[in-house]
Amino acid sequence: MLFHVDPALNFTFPPFPTELRFGCGLSSEIGAMARELGSSRVLLVTDAGIVKAGVARRLTEPLETAGLQVLLFDEVMQDSSSDMIMRAAALAKERGVDLIVGLGGGSALDSAKAIAAMATNPGSILDWVGLDRVPLDPLPCICVPTAAGTGSEVSVWSVLTDDATGAKASVGGTRVMARIALCDPELTVSLPPAVTAATGMDALGHAVECYVNKACQPVSGALALQAIALIGRHLRRAVADGTSLEARSGMLMAAVLAGIAMNPTRLGLAHALAMPLGSWNLKIPHGTIIAITLPEVMAFNCSAAPDRYAAVAAALGEDTAGLEPEAAARKAVDAVRSLKADTGIPEGLSACGFTPEWSERVVEEAMKSGNVAVNPRATSPADLTAILQKAM
Template sequence: MVASLSLPRILRVGGGAVGALGDVVAGLGLRRPLLVTDAFLSGTGAAERLMATLRDAGLQPCLFAGTVPDPTTDSLGAGLTVLREHGADSVIGFGGGSPVDTAKALALLGVRGGRMRDYKAPHTNLGPALPVIAVPTTAGSGSEATQFTIVTDSATNEKMLCSGLAFLPVAAVVDFELTLSMPARLTADTGVDALTHAVEAYVSRRANPFSDGLALTAIRSIGRHLRRVYSDGADTEAREAMMLAATQAGIAFSNSSVALVHGMSRPIGAHFHVAHGLSNAMLFPAVTAFSVPAAESRYADCARALEAATDGDSDAVAAGKFVEALRALCVDLEVPTPQAHGIDSDEWSRLSLLMAEQALASGSPANNPVVPTVEEIQDLYEQIYA
């Protein structure tokens, strides 16, 4: 098997790394970056501090703070206007997955034009696009190291997966100190997102030795640190470990793939506006139980990495322990069911067929150990509701 591997050309990782952002951008020969962020980071002054860092490096940055949670095609228009008026030669995504995903989309549309729908899977996007530099502020999406972006079609509520090297950041600045103010709920949701990335990368039909090593390392670290950082957000050792694990998991799934959890998660986010990491968590135990029979030994490896099973356990026992460990983790992190989250039962049932069709059409379920039918996906949606 020959694996095709891609990751950012430059990675700056560690506490205080964000101070080097100006040097990173200048070192790439870029001069007019557009800093893409959200209203929260703009309001706290964090975006302006980053703008000052860029100006101190002799750059001419411009700020766009209009990113919305789970970016939509409608939300991209204002950013494109600012990008073109500034004459940007690069885009910096500063924030969680949504600002980074927005930056990736703007970088492509700013050069190629057209509609985001033109670039959704199964289309592979090789460019051209403006260079993207990612500065994550959450330990979860891994988007700083992936060749994917997610944008919801405002007309259809379809959460579109767009992939290809055009979306791969040329550089990532990964500074765990930016995550210290994350609230517990966001810490939990993004942490489970990172764990899902690592597990799905490992059990995916497109897994390879390169992604395997990163995935298992990330699973082990998340297992040791996620509960710690959920209970104590000031635990800097756990924060640093989670930030690194999220990037490792991002590199892993970008060079392997995600699978059924992510395929089913995106429609939940699009139709019910559930945070991506939280919808992953809602699905994770049930989808894993569904998938285990086709990849028992791979899930057993995940269990041992998570320290939920030992080398003395058979693969069957270890895989079973892994499912139970995920259930226990979701209890400890207070993950609600869709019902407990306030989603109406009738609306959930009414949309379950459409969500199942959209999940399957995204392509991610085809990478799952068990490739499901539409009916099986509908059944899983019904299982997790209450």
């Protein structure tokens, strides 16, 4: 779909301070990149699984060969912990660290960005929840994804868990963004099929919800639509054959494009629901939530943005020739349902431990999200409740 560029169109695409470096084998050059930033002491933020799998060595060896001291912090868990972030930031200050490197999925990268911020800023990370509230420049941060999904390596946001309440919160702004996004598809090859599927569907959720929402403009739209096409072309193969560098490269590029696209636009109802569904003791994995809820959100929204959803269907490879826009839009819903099923995502939220008694609390929290305001169709608590029921 081509955007109609009205002479009255007026929009701003925000600054993008992250330098994107993309290519197979590029992680071997991280030592030179760190030296370019003037660094000598590095805190490598990751999780124990990445270390056990030997992936961390792909960074520690070239960093040490370049003469940098590397301190390993491998305590990241699913859904970054505010207490862990503050503990790691204190360690960075104590040891005179001048560069943070995040290695892993979204939790590791979000943690790294938050740790970089709190290594130079006062108080608690929870003091700076919201957009553009972090007062001082963080330490430089290099984000190195091992999964194609969250786009955290290029995202304005760092999502974390408030340990006192169990709820998720977000700290964002251009200051929080990584200095370098080092995207090496080779580092995603060992990602298990189920995680590949969930993170890939998360990237699809970013792209679709960015593309159809009320804040989308031509720059974000072009990036999002290309991401959708790449995911339609490569996700099934990346799940079925994780060794395919073509599929892995396509998916990592899609995640990056979607991550950049969504920075100025926010997202939609699937992501509004994802924050509370990933909170408290529910803690359903984020990508799984998006994969399950996205088709139901799309079905709800189709009538409000049929031309946009028709373009999504075409990008996913559906034949929409000769169809009225709403009929073509429905093919986008069917295509996402098919992709979800083909990649082994659980059928519904009930398979992930969600029960109806959680609905009121989840909906109440989701309605506070800025993602509701930009959704293409006006949404009430009753609408969100109905979407949740259909996603069960």
